[in-house]
Amino acid sequence: MTRRKIVAGNWKMNGSKESVVELVKSIQSNDAVDVVVAPSFVYLATVADLALASNLKVAAQNVSDQKQGAFTGEVSIPMLEDFSVSHVIVGHSERRSLYAETDAIVADKVDAVLAAGLTPILCVGETLEQRENGTTLAICNGQIDAVMNVVGAERFESVVVAYEPVWAIGTGKSATSEQAQEVHKGIRTHIAKTSSKAAEKVAILYGGSVKASNSAELFAQPDIDGALVGGASLDAAEFNSIIESAK
Numbered sequence: 538m539t540r541r542k543i544v545a546g547n548w549k550m551n552g553s554k555e556s557v558v559e560l561v562k563s564i565q566s567n568d569a570v571d572v573v574v575a576p577s578f579v580y581l582a583t584v585a586d587l588a589l590a591s592n593l594k595v596a597a598q599n600v601s602d603q604k605q606g607a608f609t610g611e612v613s614i615p616m617l618e619d620f621s622v623s624h625v626i627v628g629h630s631e632r633r634s635l636y637a638e639t640d641a642i643v644a645d646k647v648d649a650v651l652a653a654g655l656t657p658i659l660c661v662g663e664t665l666e667q668r669e670n671g672t673t674l675a676i677c678n679g680q681i682d683a684v685m686n687v688v689g690a691e692r693f694e695s696v697v698v699a700y701e702p703v704w705a706i707g708t709g710k711s712a713t714s715e716q717a718q719e720v721h722k723g724i725r726t727h728i729a730k731t732s733s734k735a736a737e738k739v740a741i742l743y744g745g746s747v748k749a750s751n752s753a754e755l756f757a758q759p760d761i762d763g764a765l766v767g768g769a770s771l772d773a774a775e776f777n778s779i780i781e782s783a784k
């Protein structure tokens with residue numbers, strides 16, 4: 538089965554009203570690749586209008602698992618639906634480590650995103666210490682299982698996984714394509730133990746210092762179905778080259 542490539546740009550807490558407009562207008566969509574941009578919530582409306590007109594998909598960087606009510610500072614899934622958001626990044630390592638998002642919270646969010654018919658981009662990944670201890674796959678597969686146990690294998694087929702080794706995020710030190718492929722394959726093999734159909738269908742993106750200079754090699758790996766790009770997605774020329782290399 539050939540899985541469609543996905544290139545997603547996670548803009549994190551960057552940009553201004555002016556710069557996000559400039560950025561989204563400069564990104565080239567591509568019929569062969571799903572191109573996704575994830576602006577900050579406050580720029581979602583502006584970016585969504587421009588993105589959808591140019592055939593780009595829009596993701597939120599986070600969402601509440603609650604529908605509405607007294608949850609100060611939170612944003613709900615129905616609110617995202619008002620802006621034609623199609624994807625939601627869930628469980629990014631920055632949310633896990635800085636905002637105490639546990640596996641249980643991440644699982645509830647993925648469950649809620651799937652229930653709304655949106656696509657969760659579920660982030661998993663090990664710290665440097667965990668890699669050095671040889672627990673990389675145990676950590677990643679544990680993070681996968683926490684979600685699988687809540688949503689079930691059939692619904693998991695609609696999840697996009699992003700393998701983002703914490704030590705590679707924002708450090709300029711990407712995993713090598715061999716290191717990434719090994720983990721992607723390990724995750725896919727693990728999912729196959731529960732459902733071979735889900736293992737075949739689930740797109741597994743790599744994230745962590747992806748740039749135009751290393752994307753083609755990463756995308757050439759059989760289990761790497763695209764990228765979740767941070768810093769390099771803020772530079773339109775760089776991001777366009779990454780999209781181009783995913784064709």
Ligand SMILES: O=C(CO)COP(=O)(O)O
Binds near residue numbers: 705707708744765766
């Ligand atoms: O965290 C990331 C994407 O979600 C990766 O960030 P960088 O590409 O800046 O390393």
